[in-house]
Amino acid sequence: METWKIQVGEAVVVSNILKAKDTWELELNLGNDLDVTAFLPGQFVCLAPLDPSSTMARPFSIASISTFNGTFSLLYKVIGKNTELMARLAVGEKVKFWGPLGQGFLPNTDEYDEVWLIGGGIGIAPLIFYEKVVSEFQGGIVRVFYGNKTGAEIIPLDLYCQEPLIIVTDDGSIGCQGFVTDVVQAYMKVANEKKILVITCGPKVMMRKVADICQQAGQDCYVILETIMACGLGVCLGCSIKTSSGMKRICHDGPVFPAKEVIWDELS
Ligand SMILES: Cc1cc2nc3c(=O)[nH]c(=O)nc-3n(C[C@H](O)[C@H](O)[C@H](O)COP(=O)(O)OP(=O)(O)OC[C@H]3O[C@@H](n4cnc5c(N)ncnc54)[C@H](O)[C@@H]3O)c2cc1C
Numbered sequence: 198m199e200t201w202k203i204q205v206g207e208a209v210v211v212s213n214i215l216k217a218k219d220t221w222e223l224e225l226n227l228g229n230d231l232d233v234t235a236f237l238p239g240q241f242v243c244l245a246p247l248d249p250s251s252t253m254a255r256p257f258s259i260a261s262i263s264t265f266n267g268t269f270s271l272l273y274k275v276i277g278k279n280t281e282l283m284a285r286l287a288v289g290e291k292v293k294f295w296g297p298l299g300q301g302f303l304p305n306t307d308e309y310d311e312v313w314l315i316g317g318g319i320g321i322a323p324l325i326f327y328e329k330v331v332s333e334f335q336g337g338i339v340r341v342f343y344g345n346k347t348g349a350e351i352i353p354l355d356l357y358c359q360e361p362l363i364i365v366t367d368d369g370s371i372g373c374q375g376f377v378t379d380v381v382q383a384y385m386k387v388a389n390e391k392k393i394l395v396i397t398c399g400p401k402v403m404m405r406k407v408a409d410i411c412q413q414a415g416q417d418c419y420v421i422l423e424t425i426m427a428c429g430l431g432v433c434l435g436c437s438i439k440t441s442s443g444m445k446r447i448c449h450d451g452p453v454f455p456a457k458e459v460i461w462d463e464l465s
């Protein structure tokens with residue numbers, strides 16, 4: 198259960214930079230009263246611009262933290278009202294914010310030969326935090342598989358360890374051509390006796406395929422689930438899903454779940 202304190206307040210925009218087609222990186226400073234060192238990989242925050250036309254606060258994964266600057270960063274794709282307003286945020290403006298939310302998940306990498314992070318689209322965001330923690334602080338061997346539709350949508354990743362990063366696009370404009378799951382399957386076939394931990398985030402169809410590949414290969418897999426959320430605090434039950442171990446709230450019990458608990462046909 199949670200051992201951190203949910204912090205509520207206003208965060209100041211340090212930078213807001215277009216990184217790829219419709220995809221921005223937002224760095225926020227929490228000021229002296231709030232503390233980014235409490236943020237764990239897999240967790241998210243809810244935030245909303247102060248603009249009166251902004252709708253409810255929206256959930257975004259924590260993509261990185263800077264303990265030195267007291268800042269954290271998100272990667273977001275513009276898809277609707279709030280994210281459109283976010284793309285217009287200027288340096289020094291404030292946003293409403295609460296977090297960190299959800300259960301952080303820190304794998305015990307000593308149990309594994311390699312950690313594979315498999316991201317589709319904007320699902321790469323929480324995996325960047327994992328890459329940093331596992332490579333830099335835990336000393337584990339990490340492979341990042343990053344799939345997107347086109348090269349224009351590929352975010353240049355600021356990874357701790359640039360190798361091996363495997364980029365896959367549907368149209369082959371950057372990296373391998375095809376689906377990221379096909380590439381993962383090919384790598385899994387030659388993984389031999391290695392014990393691999395897989396963490397994946399992206400479209401449901403992609404995560405389901407990754408979960409199947411891992412199950413067939415006998416490898417552990419965790420999925421980072423998304424849904425439309427209201428409170429983000431475990432109160433409204435709006436994000437409840439049926440799992441093999443009972444009803445779970447994605448915002449409170451997740452968003453990271455063992456893939457074997459997920460009943461894919463029950464997910465919206
Ligand atoms: C735990 C969690 C972490 C997330 N992390 C990120 C992240 O790091 N970066 C990022 O860009 N987005 C992330 N999202 C999704 C993000 O919350 C939505 O993109 C955001 O709410 C859109 O807000 P909006 O007002 O711009 O769009 P809206 O106007 O609210 O929505 C536009 C359209 O997108 C659909 N939609 C909204 N949210 C979702 C969703 N979660 N899944 C599927 N369809 C949706 C709506 O039904 C609507 O059709 C995350 C969601 C969750 C639950």
Ligand code: FES
Nearest residue numbers: 429431433434448
């Ligand atoms: S969004 Fe309210 S319980 Fe999860």
